[in-house]
Amino acid sequence: MSDDAQVGALEDADDWIVKTGRDKLEQGREQIQRAEAMVTQAGPTPGAEAEARAAFDLLRSAMNWLEEEDSALFEEAHQALDAAGAFTRRTFGCWLHQEGTSYEQRCPVALAHNRVGMSLAAIIEKSECTVCHLAPEDCPHIAGRIYEGVFCARLITQGRLLEISFVGRPAQPDARIERMSVPVADLQQALGPGWVPGMDVSCDRCLSPCRGVSRPWG
């Protein structure tokens, strides 16, 4: 490999992915700690709730970045997310998203336990280097390497989408399912005849011990 400072080191790239995940984990922990402190000081205010729920996205993203990169840190992020979910549920309450008589699970805590992502197949008609913004064939940078702190990737600016697939480990770690419908029939079965479509549905998922993540593709 060249000694040129512009040419990144490969191991840096692997480190960069783990570092991104670790940073998100730390930010998520700090976020939930801020929420807990706000609750201690002023009770369960809307501001504290917003802080707590913002931690979900960070901790979910930490899991996404750390998956298959650092299993110990992945598990730390998983446990931190479960703890954040339990705190938020106990303190503020949680409900399934509802539109009329339709229900969806949109909670990052619940969705993070489904280790499924999405990857696209596309013809790349135009792309640019994230380091120098030139067409990749015209620049010296190599995707996956770090150049003076900038991760080199290919930004697709024009393409033809062929398909989107569900995959176990997407190339873009945060390409994940953002909402899942919850069939009314399933709710009816779980909640009994006292419940009718249109009523709010409280989600108690995070009050039970975690049963681990689901990996449909192992």
Added chain:
Amino acid sequence: MASVCAGACRCAHPATHRRAGPAVGRAAAGALVGKAAQNWMVDTESPARIERSSTDLPPRVGARLETLDAVIVPGVPGMTAERMGLEPEEAVFPSTTTDVMKVLREQSVQVEFEDPDAAHPLITHKAAEYWIPVAIFIETGAAHAAGDLMARAIVSFLGRRRADKSLLHVKLGRVTRGRTKIEWLEAHGKGADVLKAMREFRE
């Protein structure tokens, strides 16, 4: 508000009761999250699929290899146009092509597209798998073994850890100077196995 939660938690925190309604726990909402469509199986456990074959050397490729160490030809290892959702005559290259060519050049391999004047559309695919461009090397000695050169390029491109544990899809040709056949190695599977097969791809 002094009531108990209607849900399984039976908690007494007033904040949880600002909206009335029954609770749904893992039995419903949690379990539902586990449901997902499965349309792309990533198999990291099975042994790599490794095939060898030979074809005639097209004169055009032979002419290009008079002045180059390697040429990149259209195609995506293991993929057909139909499977990729393309027209049968549509020529595409894996999205790794530009970078793999750069890495080969870092290793002093003179590599170009077989047809430098044609368009070279790239196709990006699914997941943390890597499709490597189809390359044909001219071999002039053990130091220039096609499999070694490309294996080294893949490791340089992906890093050792990622190269070993990822799924790789490779199709590699070699031509011995003065001969009219291309010897092919096609390998799909766990990176460590594919790289080993590439390094063993010698006469």
